[in-house]
Amino acid sequence: MPNEHDLETLLAHHPYLISETLNGQIPKRQLKRGRNRLDLAFELAQGLCIVELKKTGLTVDDLRQLLRYCRSWARSRAHTLAEVHYLVGKRPREEKKLWQVAARSKYKVEILYLDEHVPTRLVWDDEKRRYRPQGTIPAPVDYLSLHF
Numbered sequence: 795m796p797n798e799h800d801l802e803t804l805l806a807h808h809p810y811l812i813s814e815t816l817n818g819q820i821p822k823r824q825l826k827r828g829r830n831r832l833d834l835a836f837e838l839a840q841g842l843c844i845v846e847l848k849k850t851g852l853t854v855d856d857l858r859q860l861l862r863y864c865r866s867w868a869r870s871r872a873h874t875l876a877e878v879h880y881l882v883g884k885r886p887r888e889e890k891k892l893w894q895v896a897a898r899s900k901y902k903v904e905i906l907y908l909d910e911h912v913p914t915r916l917v918w919d920d921e922k923r924r925y926r927p928q929g930t931i932p933a934p935v936d937y938l939s940l941h942f
Contacts (some may be wrong), residue, residue, distance in 0.1 A: 848883030
């Protein structure tokens with residue numbers, strides 16, 4: 795069974811699965827500052843984009859963890875923060891509270907759900923030289939699937 799590290803590895807090598815704005819970017823993995831360790835961080839032109847990954851249903855605590863990371867890195871003065879950060883995981887049982895906390899934050903967080911916004915059943919598209927969600931191109935020769 796895949797774990798969070800497998801998800802991190804997939805998205806580090808194929809960040810366009812998170813967002814097209816990350817296409818071609820090379821992430822820093824497990825970047826550490828004090829007790830805070832980022833799953834993925836992308837140095838974009840406008841600043842550091844933080845991506846927090848969870849293989850489970852997202853919770854308010856997961857979002858607060860990402861927001862704590864944003865505050866910590868914003869104080870470091872070594873990094874300017876990008877406008878958008880990402881929280882990736884399974885759809886939560888209680889979405890309303892999660893979205894309320896995100897809306898009140900001074901940091902913009904895109905909440906992405908595995909198998910909805912971020913595909914985990916993928917096929918290789920030779921022409922595009924990238925993975926696509928399974929079912930979007932003809933019969934797969936090369937495929938990848940993470941089941942959480």
